[in-house]
Amino acid sequence: MSLLDLPHPLGPVDLDTLRAAVTDSRRRIVVIDDDPTGSQSIADLPLVTAWADDDIRWAFDQDTVGFFVLANTRSLEPDAAERVVREVHDRVSRIAAERGEDVVLLSRGDSTLRGHFPLETDVLVAAEDATGRTVDAVLLVPAYPDAGRITVDSVHYLAQGDAWIPVGDSEFARDASFGYRSSSLPDWVAEKTGGRVPAGEVVRITIDDIRNGGAATVAAALRSCRDARVVVADAVDEDDLRVVALGALRAETDGTRIVYRVGPSFVRARCGQDVHGPIADATLAESFTHAPEGHGLIAVGSHVGLTGRQLDGLLAADHPAVVELDLARCLESTEAMRDVVAAAAARAASLLDTTEVVVMTSRTLIRGVDADDSLRISRVASESLVATVRAVVERRRPSFLVAKGGITSNDLATEALHIGHAHVIGTLLPGMVSLWVAADGPSAGLPYVVFPGNVGSDQSLAVAVRRVADAAALDGLM
Incomplete structure (x- = not known):
């Protein structure tokens, strides 16, 4: 047919x-x-x-x-x-x-x-x-x-x-x-x-x-x-x-x-739910009621082609600060990864005082020799990004966190933010990109955006980040 x-x-x-x-x-x-x-x-x-x-x-x-x-x-x-x-x-x-x-x-x-x-x-x-x-x-x-x-x-x-x-x-x-x-x-x-x-x-x-x-x-x-x-x-x-x-x-x-x-x-x-449009601006602002004031962190782990184009769109539109993790060096040894993470976290935390900050693993794709080795590389990439975000949050809690990539968003939620229970508020874009708010624990009240690696247009990441950044700014004025 x-x-x-x-x-x-x-x-x-x-x-x-x-x-x-x-x-x-x-x-x-x-x-x-x-x-x-x-x-x-x-x-x-x-x-x-x-x-x-x-x-x-x-x-x-x-x-x-x-x-x-x-x-x-x-x-x-x-x-x-x-x-x-x-x-x-x-x-x-x-x-x-x-x-x-x-x-x-x-x-x-x-x-x-x-x-x-x-x-x-x-x-x-x-x-x-x-x-x-x-x-x-x-x-x-x-x-x-x-x-x-x-x-x-x-x-x-x-x-x-x-x-x-x-x-x-x-x-x-x-x-x-x-x-x-x-x-x-x-x-x-x-x-x-x-x-x-x-x-x-x-x-x-x-x-x-x-x-x-x-x-x-x-x-x-x-x-x-x-x-x-x-x-x-x-x-x-x-x-x-x-x-x-x-x-x-x-x-x-x-x-x-x-x-x-x-x-x-x-x-x-x-579940018998209707199609939900993107969260209204007023509702989005309400999600920031218990969030820290200031700027947000965008963590990018996905390496699919669409993510690369979306990242380019974000950088061109909003000019956030960028902190890049050298994945090749992280793969060398535990000590090398520790040094990369420490330097990146210190820089990102200081930049959050004045602007949104993108933390990302290096964009050059490193392929494994087989499926198991590819999973190992993915784990090291995730571990380095999680460790960096965790260290940033310990220094200075961002007003929101956008996680780009499926594995990335899980590991950040569980290992960097320690989110155990959350409420899914709705979507930032039509039918995609979920907004959670942590229900309890050390990140209670923090807006958390789960952005898959494989959805949206080339400008979708820029749109999503702008929406939550505007909501954070509006909440800070209320």
């Missing part, structure tokens, strides 16, 4: 109907996020970055349809990722049982198909089976229309300029740790499972099914599944996602047990 020859939608999905189905399901939605960017299309949900009993109980205590657990597994090697997902599942499952609740599990992955699939859903399926809750279907919905990722006739595309390109032809498919060849989701599933799940055995819910058959067709496809059958669903816009969510809810009502692997937009649909 051509992208220019799509069937017309049945019509807007009634949001009240979808919300009623979410409420009637009586199952708390638990989003196990493989990096911190999964919350970028939703608002007003809690998030925890750790999963001790008290953390999970805090999340359950919030009066919301669900919550995020920031597992950050995309930054981990497979064995560690498997252990983390199992720990999160078992803790959530036990505490839900104590409270007499049931949960539905969403493994939130990257909309450009990077990450530990099928490992994470395999772990969830096995863990659910072990508790007697046999999983019938694993539903894969990577579409993220807000950021230009759509699926048509089971082929996943992303927007590149004015064109739609198959995701297998993009830079993301050449990822050093999670690369792939296939753009067809059934073929991608076969590729990633090493042939364990042949492409021909993947159930397809196409745009034709969604727009001509509606939620009833989606529900029927899912009801037919047994033994964790992999199902892939198309989506081009929000209504498509809502049809899939409503169909899944109807199947669940009839007893079908589903584990999800999804992009950020589907989380919004499955």
Whole structure:
């Protein structure tokens, strides 16, 4: 089916109907996020970055349809990722049982198909089976229309300029740790499972099914599944996602047990939330009520091409001060990294008195000899950036922190700012770039912007930074 020859939608999905189905399901939605960017299309949900009993109980205590657990597994090697997902599942499952609740599990992955699939859903399926809750279907919905990722006739595309390109032809498919060849989701599933799940055995819910058959067709496809059958669903816009969510809810009502692997937009649909516009200026300013006065810090760890262009746009528009970490030197030894961090932190802290400051790892990409070595390099880059930001914050707390990159934003939140619990306020840009405010701990009240490496236009970073800098300045005048 051509992208220019799509069937017309049945019509807007009634949001009240979808919300009623979410409420009637009586199952708390638990989003196990493989990096911190999964919350970028939703608002007003809690998030925890750790999963001790008290953390999970805090999340359950919030009066919301669900919550995020920031597992950050995309930054981990497979064995560690498997252990983390199992720990999160078992803790959530036990505490839900104590409270007499049931949960539905969403493994939130990257909309450009990077990450530990099928490992994470395999772990969830096995863990659910072990508790007697046999999983019938694993539903894969990577579409993220807000950021230009759509699926048509089971082929996943992303927007590149004015064109739609198959995701297998993009830079993301050449990822050093999670690369792939296939753009067809059934073929991608076969590729990633090493042939364990042949492409021909993947159930397809196409745009034709969604727009001509509606939620009833989606529900029927899912009801037919047994033994964790992999199902892939198309989506081009929000209504498509809502049809899939409503169909899944109807199947669940009839007893079908589903584990999800999804992009950020589907989380919004499955929670029954409307599309949220960017946070209003007044609301944004209110988020700075308990923030320090002064200037903000922008930490850039992502190295994808789009991040480089966005960084150039920020530097050209706002002329912030720049402190660059020499990654090659950091890779030499622990002592060398310590020296680089100490010098960078001292300089950045002093510059914050007069201007916004960008702290970034050097932009020359250093590739590893294999996937494990690439992950090691990524970890060293992250460790050096985290150590620098932590040292800056100890000297002078910024008025806000913008974190550019998925792994970067996790490590800064947990290791530099020590954010354990946060409230997701909403989005800074349409459907993307999440604003959190730390709920407690040493960073309580600090506005924290989670900006993925792979979304937005070349000017989006400049726009986001200007919005929070203006809000910080306005709060300082109030």
